[in-house]
Amino acid sequence: MSADIFENINPRDKRTEGEEKLLNVLKNSPRFDGWTVFEQPHIDSIKPDFILLNPKKGVIIIEVKDWNLGLDIYESGGYIKGTDGRLHKKDPVEQVETYKNCILKSDLNNSEDFVSKNNDYYGCIETVVYFHGASKEQALSFCSNNTYTKIWTDCDIDNINDINKKLDHRQYTWALEVTQSKYNKDGLLENMVSQLIKNLQYADYNYERKAPFKLVGEQLELAKLKQNSIRRWGGVAGAGKSLVLAEKAARALKKDYRVLILTYNITLRHYLKDLCSQQFGEVDRWKLKQNLSVLYFHEFLKVVAASYCIKLPYNELDIHNNKDYDFTKDWIKCLENFMELNPLPYELKYDYILIDEGQDFRGDWIRFLKKFYTKKGELFIVYDKSQDLYEHGIWIEDSQQIKNIGFRGRPGYLKYSHRIPPKMIEKIELVRKELGIKEENILSLKNDFREINLFGSIEWTNCDTNSKDDKLNKIDSKIKELRENNKLEDITILTTNENTGVDIVKFFMDKGIKVSHVYDMNKGKNEKNRRNEKWKFRGGTGRLKICSYHSYKGWQTPNIILVLDSCRSENIVDIRKNVGNAIFISMSRVKPNSMNGQFSFTCFNYLPEYNFLEKLFWFDIKRDDYYKKSIYIHKITILGIKIQLE
Numbered sequence: 097m098s099a100d101i102f103e104n105i106n107p108r109d110k111r112t113e114g115e116e117k118l119l120n121v122l123k124n125s126p127r128f129d130g131w132t133v134f135e136q137p138h139i140d141s142i143k144p145d146f147i148l149l150n151p152k153k154g155v156i157i158i159e160v161k162d163w164n165l166g167l168d169i170y171e172s173g174g175y176i177k178g179t180d181g182r183l184h185k186k187d188p189v190e191q192v193e194t195y196k197n198c199i200l201k202s203d204l205n206n207s208e209d210f211v212s213k214n215n216d217y218y219g220c221i222e223t224v225v226y227f228h229g230a231s232k233e234q235a236l237s238f239c240s241n242n243t244y245t246k247i248w249t250d251c252d253i254d255n256i257n258d259i260n261k262k263l264d265h266r267q268y269t270w271a272l273e274v275t276q277s278k279y280n281k282d283g284l285l286e287n288m289v290s291q292l293i294k295n296l297q298y299a300d301y302n303y304e305r306k307a308p309f310k311l312v313g314e315q316l317e318l319a320k321l322k323q324n325s326i327r328r329w330g331g332v333a334g335a336g337k338s339l340v341l342a343e344k345a346a347r348a349l350k351k352d353y354r355v356l357i358l359t360y361n362i363t364l365r366h367y368l369k370d371l372c373s374q375q376f377g378e379v380d381r382w383k384l385k386q387n388l389s390v391l392y393f394h395e396f397l398k399v400v401a402a403s404y405c406i407k408l409p410y411n412e413l414d415i416h417n418n419k420d421y422d423f424t425k426d427w428i429k430c431l432e433n434f435m436e437l438n439p440l441p442y443e444l445k446y447d448y449i450l451i452d453e454g455q456d457f458r459g460d461w462i463r464f465l466k467k468f469y470t471k472k473g474e475l476f477i478v479y480d481k482s483q484d485l486y487e488h489g490i491w492i493e494d495s496q497q498i499k500n501i502g503f504r505g506r507p508g509y510l511k512y513s514h515r516i517p518p519k520m521i522e523k524i525e526l527v528r529k530e531l532g533i534k535e536e537n538i539l540s541l542k543n544d545f546r547e548i549n550l551f552g553s554i555e556w557t558n559c560d561t562n563s564k565d566d567k568l569n570k571i572d573s574k575i576k577e578l579r580e581n582n583k584l585e586d587i588t589i590l591t592t593n594e595n596t597g598v599d600i601v602k603f604f605m606d607k608g609i610k611v612s613h614v615y616d617m618n619k620g621k622n623e624k625n626r627r628n629e630k631w632k633f634r635g636g637t638g639r640l641k642i643c644s645y646h647s648y649k650g651w652q653t654p655n656i657i658l659v660l661d662s663c664r665s666e667n668i669v670d671i672r673k674n675v676g677n678a679i680f681i682s683m684s685r686v687k688p689n690s691m692n693g694q695f696s697f698t699c700f701n702y703l704p705e706y707n708f709l710e711k712l713f714w715f716d717i718k719r720d721d722y723y724k725k726s727i728y729i730h731k732i733t734i735l736g737i738k739i740q741l742e
Contacts, residue, residue: 099128102296104136112162114228115145117250121257122146127272132289137296141356141389141399141443144195149293151286154271154279155221157199158248159192163227165234172237174407187407189245192223194402198395199292200631220279220288222269224248295385308375311336311343314510319343321351321448321473326466326502328454328477328492331510332538333684337478338650341450342371344476349376349383353447353473357390358465360456362627363614363643364650365390366634368452389446393461397427403441404434428464435467447473453650454479459491462501475502482535483649483681512539515652515687517695519552524683526712531676538684552688553696556713562702567596567659568603570700575604575640578655581694584609587655588641588685590648592678593662595619600659601642613642645678654689654696658682661702675706 099122111119122133131150136143148156163170169177176186200221226248227235235247246269255261256268265273279285311319315336318329321344331337345355349372357372359365369390376384391399401408408427447470451457454477462477469475479492491497493507513521518540525537559566571589578587591597597615604611612633616625630647643651645658663674679699688695701707 098126099123099131099133101133102135102137104134112160112228114160114162114226117228118146118158118160118226118253121253122148125257126259127256132293134296138386138443139195139198139296140391141396142195142198142402143443144192144199147199147292147296148271149289150271151289152276152280153274154269154277154285155289155292156224156269156271157192157195157221158224158226159188159195160226160228161188162229165227165230165238170234170238173240174238185407186405188225188405189223189239189242190407191402191405192225192245194398196221196223198399220277220285222246222271224269226253308377309339309371311339312514313512315340315343315514318508318510319347321347323473324471325474325476326504327474327508328479328503329508329510330479330481330493332513332536333480333482333680334513334515334538334652334687335510336514337480337510338368338371338452341452341476341478342368342375344474345372345388345448345450346375346377348448348473349387350380352383352387354387354445354470355389355448355450356396356446356468357388357450357452358396358457359390359392359452359650361453361647361649362392362395362630363633363647364452365392367651370635393457394424394427397424397431400431400444401427403444404431404438406430406434424458424461428460432464432467440468444468445470449475451475451477453483454492455481455483459497459501466501483677509536511536516540516684517552517686517688520554520683520686520695520697523554523697523712524680527679527683527709528676530709530712531672531679533676533680551694553694553698554713555696555698556710557698557700558704558707558710559700559702562661564596564599567661567700567702568599571600571657571659572603574657574698578696581692582655582689583638584640585635585638586653586689587657588643588648588651588653589657589659590643590645590678590682590685591659591661592645592674593659594621594644596659596661597642597644604640604642610637610639611642612637612639614644614647615642645681648685649681652685652687654687654694656682656686656697658697658699659702660699660706675703679709 101119101123103119119135122128122131128148130152131148133149134147136145137147144157145160146156146158148158171177174185174187174189223245224247225235225239225245227238228250230238230249232247232249232251235249239245239247246267248268252268256263256272263272271277277285318340329337329340341357345357348355357365357368359368369388372388372390373381373384389396389399398408409430410423410426446468449465449469451462451465457477462475466475477492481493516524516538521538521540527533528535557570559570575587589600591600594615597613598617598619601611601613601615601617614626614630614633616622616629618625633641633643633647635641635651641653658678660675660678663678682699683697686695686697701709
């Protein structure tokens with residue numbers, strides 16, 4: 097039995113001597129019997145040199161460098177003297193660790209059980225940098241700041257090839273030493289490896305096959321492919337902006353174009369990838385893996401840095417709380433300086449760059465992205481000004497700030513919502529008026545929904561006490577009510593306060609209910625912990641979703657519960673804006689259930705200063721009570737669906 101090897105024969109990128117040597121060992125050494133090896137697999141615009149997987153032992157990512165470290169251009173600590181005479185930081189350890197993170201977040205998170213049950217899941221994927229032609233002393237000196245990644249040279253490859261050699265995990269990885277990994281408790285490692293092999297081999301996002309969605313009217317026209325086009329297109333909530341992007345991406349992929357979809361919101365990337373998968377269909381699905389990348393913007397910057405084997409200045413997690421420091425600007429400057437002296441690799445050239453939630457991007461970010469645009473297709477941005485939480489998107493309709501990007505004329509605009517029920521739209525507009533929020537009115541095509549929307553529930557409850565028990569009991573009661581006619585998957589709880597979110601998550605987890613969420617469960621506001629949970633946050637898992645209103649932008653569900661209890665800010669103006677944003681985003685995420693047309697929005701309000709909004713919902717509450725207390729049964733048939741009201 098030998099290793100199962102998936103070779104990547106690429107005439108544009110021939111193997112180096114080091115890659116050939118390592119591949120020969122992987123092919124012929126009995127040490128790799130039972131292993132699966134992928135050569136340069138495509139994962140969201142990255143291509144690790146080798147990924148090795150064994151369901152009993154673990155996973156190894158190997159980056160190969162044919163660098164002559166004996167030359168005087170290489171210096172200790174990962175510095176290389178460039179043709180300009182300056183020292184440039186090259187960090188293959190950072191590169192392979194970035195690959196590891198991308199694999200974990202792009203492909204492993206489909207294995208929900210593994211992630212949720214094993215807090216040490218990072219440990220079962222090990223990283224290696226192999227320096228071909230260098231001495232051990234030279235390699236260790238060059239990677240002097242390394243902690244976890246193993247450093248191999250030719251002598252290590254020779255020892256690995258010798259089956260009689262006993263390998264020490266401190267040098268050769270745990271996976272090559274052990275016969276059974278400690279991470280394989282309850283078969284979790286086997287499950288993870290199975291998922292990874294499937295995802296690396298096929299472009300299957302592990303989602304139930306759904307029929308492609310249908311676009312209408314302006315959506316269809318907007319989804320058509322254009323050549324050498326740079327456009328921005330606004331739209332109200334529910335106008336189908338994300339659907340247009342997914343359809344455009346699917347059409348481009350079928351024509352063998354390379355596509356990059358970018359978001360600002362981490363949680364949104366899984367949703368967009370799944371939309372693309374759904375819309376593409378079942379034929380030639382390998383193109384999804386080969387030619388589609390769906391990333392959030394700062395992740396894309398990390399991918400670019402990894403492709404060039406450079407380390408970005410500062411760590412976004414370390415400086416997350418320093419709101420006054422624009423680390424993104426320094427990251428872009430660092431990359432631009434390097435790109436001026438080095439050609440752009442093929443993997444970073446895209447025919448279609450599609451940006452969702454464009455109001456969260458800045459103008460200089462778009463100018464930077466143009467460097468990766470081939471001009472064969474489109475650089476296309478969709479946005480909604482009413483959801484500009486970070487005040488980044490002012491540029492998008494400013495004639496001065498859009499200079500040198502390539503936009504022509506005024507932006508297009510989708511003014512009709514095809515998703516939000518008319519009854520909900522009416523309520524949104526009443527709330528906006530009451531709060532003094534001036535935005536573009538959302539229009540509805542009532543024929544899209546018909547009378548079925550009579551049976552939606554829109555509730556606002558002012559709560560007298562701000563106790564944790566009161567919140568949990570009210571939410572629990574509402575969830576029980578909703579589950580009579582809804583799957584748990586179709587219910588989302590949105591919060592304005594992180595501690596409240598953690599309390600709700602713990603409450604339902606203690607009841608044995610599986611939850612997807614976006615919080616640091618230690619209430620320490622640890623950004624790394626929060627990001628790990630955001631990476632796992634996705635639909636299609638059968639779980640109850642509990643999320644901050646910020647992170648739920650772009651999503652949709654039949655049932656929303658908003659817990660409005662705190663929107664901390666430095667001044668009263670910001671607090672009012674945050675509350676308004678929380679209410680609008682929560683209400684605008686509602687869609688009718690595709691099976692029965694039902695929907696619901698519930699707000700539990702713990703802010704006394706906003707009690708006055710309850711009057712806007714009084715009619716709906718009274719009407720619902722009337723229906724519930726009727727002594728007769730009224731049966732009607734709507735769109736072929738029988739609904740019984742008591």
